[in-house]
Amino acid sequence: MLQVGLTGGIATGKSTVSRLFVECGAHLIDADVLAREAVAPGKPALRKIAETFGREMLRPDGTLDRDCLGKVVFGDPKQLEKLNALVHPYVAAAQEQRSREITGKDPPAVIIYDAALLIEADAHTRMDKIIVVTADEQTQFARLKARDNLSTEEAKRRIAAQMPLAEKVKLADYVIDGTLLQEQLRNEVQRIYDELKRQA
Secondary structure (H helix, E strand, O other), X not given: OEEEEEEEOOOOOHHHHHHHHHHHOOEEEEHXXXXXXXXXXXXXXXXXXXXXXXXXXXXXXXXEOHHHHHHHHOOOHHHXXXXXXXXXXXXXXXXXXXHHHHHHHOOOOEEEEEOOOOOOOOHHHHOOEEEEEEOOHHHHHHHHHHHHOOOHHHHHHHHHOOOOHHHHHOOOOEEEEOOOOHHHHHHHHHHHHHHHHHHO
C-alpha cells in the first residue's frame, strides 16, 4: 500500500484531481467526509464544539450550523486552531481505520488522502508521498466566489486563512497545476498515478 496525501489551497482544483486519481484506479479517502462524520449529531466532536464555541453553533435539530461556525473561525486564526484541535484527532483515527480496511481488500492499493489541511494538521507526516495542487490567486479567487457565492471580502478572508501555497509546495513530492485544461490534467494525473503504482 502507498498512502498519498493530496492537498492544495482552497479552489485550486483539488477535488477534480482526486476524482481523476479515482478514475485511474486509486482509492480515495476524503478528509471533508471524515470531518462531517466526526461532527454528526451524537458524536463527541460535536459536543466539544458546542461546549467550546457555544450552543448557538447548533441548529434546532441538533446538527452543526456550519455557516455560524464559519463566521466565528474564518479570519480568526486562534479560533480556527481551536476548532481544528477538536476535530482533527477524530479525522486522523478514521483515516487510519479506512486505510486498514482498503489495504485488507487490496494490499498494493494507492490510497489518496484528500485533505485541505493535510500539512496544518501534521497528517503529511503519516503519508508516503505528498501531492500539492496549485492555482494562481486570481483563479482561486474567481472560482471561490462563483462556487460558494461569497463576497469579495469573504473570499479574500478564506484564502488568507490558509497556509500559503508556496509553503505547501516546499513539502511536495509532486505538484499539479490545477488550472491545466481537463485533458492535460488527466494525462498528468495518469502519469503520476502510474509512478505511484510502481512504488505501492
